[in-house]
Amino acid sequence: MNKYFAICPRGLEELLLEELRAVGGEELRSTAGGVFFSGDWSVCYRANLESRLATRILWHIVKGPYAKEEDIYRLAVRQLWPNHFAVSRTMRVVTTAIKCPLKSLDFVTLRVKDAVCDRFREDLGERPNIETRNPDVSVHVFLTENECTLYLDTSGQPLWQRGFRKASVDAPLKENLAAGILKMTGWQPGTPLVDPMCGSGTFLLEAVQVALDRAPGLDRGFSFERLAKFEALNWANIRSAAEARVKPAEPLEIRGYDIDDQAVRATRRNLQEAGFGGVVTVDRADVLETQPLTEHGIMVANPPYGERIGEQEELAAFYPELGSALKKHWAGWNCFFFTADLRLPKLVGLKPSRKTPLFNGPLECRLFEIRMVAGSNRKP
Missing domain, CATH: 3.30.2130.30 (VC0802-like)
Known part of the structure; x- marks a missing residue:
């Protein structure tokens, strides 16, 4: 042992x-x-x-x-x-x-x-x-x-390097942190999932792998293969069993949007190269105008943090608009925001039902859960 x-x-x-x-x-x-x-x-x-x-x-x-x-x-x-x-x-x-x-x-x-x-x-x-x-x-x-x-x-390259994300945008989220956040939202395959600020598509890629029961390490090698005690046959059997479990790729209730054309292109390319091209819908859209296609589901987003003063002021103006958009369009949905900007709930004007401390490297962050109650807010 x-x-x-x-x-x-x-x-x-x-x-x-x-x-x-x-x-x-x-x-x-x-x-x-x-x-x-x-x-x-x-x-x-x-x-x-x-x-x-x-x-x-x-x-x-x-x-x-x-x-x-x-x-x-x-x-x-x-x-x-x-x-x-x-x-x-x-x-x-x-x-x-x-x-x-x-x-x-x-x-x-x-x-x-x-x-x-x-x-x-x-x-x-x-x-x-x-x-x-x-x-x-x-x-x-x-x-x-x-x-x-x-x-x-025994790992070699860090395990968050799944071997998928070829195209990237600024400050992408590491895959294992994205997978952990997804788990914390309580999302299950079959439940509609939307990332309205998808960046290079990390949440989407992680969600597809969970939905298809695809082991995250299937496309890479590991350091244990180079150790003297490596059991090659045992490893081949474990790998084959994991490959046999993978479900066929078919369209899922998973959607990504971003206002930035470059981000949309990066996400589409990453999904395509991972073999998930037709599985997820990705479109260019402004988060303030994006509307869900179902009455219930889970939204997960990693909004910009605003590390410089000018950006902070921009975000202070953006958050109240985000709050209005959530009230207007997202009633019935559970919305999760992962951010280092602890002003978010106050400026959005919505009370989080849960605040989970998480670290993005050395940066202390929060995962805010905001439950959008159906009924009173939606316009007729």
Whole structure:
């Protein structure tokens, strides 16, 4: 039984815990920014393939106390790295820390790299090459105030890189955060879904994959395929089972709109290249004039944040108009807005029924749920 740590955007930990339980993870425990779990290699492979919310899955190698850099070197040099990956693999070391008293994390990274290479040299007479940009294998060092944990990355490229989004617009939402927001809205396949400010179509792409029961990792490779203990037949069976589950692509009650022609083109291209061309309707439209085609459904949007003063003033003028449009057109719908602009509910003039704190990288955001009650607001 291996031990693992799955990293995710802050705010999605409990949802990720349930997701990992569903793929067979045991001894699950959430902490800020991720979930500890255990399982065999099948669980690791399935977590990488199936998780919509994780950023990466790390395999726990060892944990020990430290007071200075040399303690970390000694902990690392004692590990049997040649049992974990071949000397022909390129590698890098990544260090992160919370409340670490040491002066330089770069020096820690250097010492762990030395330790791994020294171990290879001692055991095999040669050492692996270092490749910082796109290595075969990544050793992750995590430091707290007095403990060092060493992991091997089983994911490779971050798991939010589904391999789909070829065309992008400014400040796109990462796929795993979009998937988490979608889950928080309570949306289920079959329920109408609208993103009236779709950008490059991230919410739409995530929703289609859920509706078609398509594992998010089917179009990419993983670092575990380059580890010494890789079980190729086991992985082939897991992958085949996931492929066999995918439903055929057919038109769904999922729609995207954007006022920007470039965004509409980007979304259409991304859907087309993912093989979902005829599945989602995408049109150019102003959110203030967009109207739903059904009486009930879920709207989800990631409006602009306005990081500069001029933009903030523009948004302060836009939000009341958005509030009027919601009252006029969207009665009966559950509307969700993900934003770092905490003025939104007040300026929109509608009281949110729920405010969920989430982080977009370091940026603290909120997911506001605004239930548009049917009846009183709609014009005859």
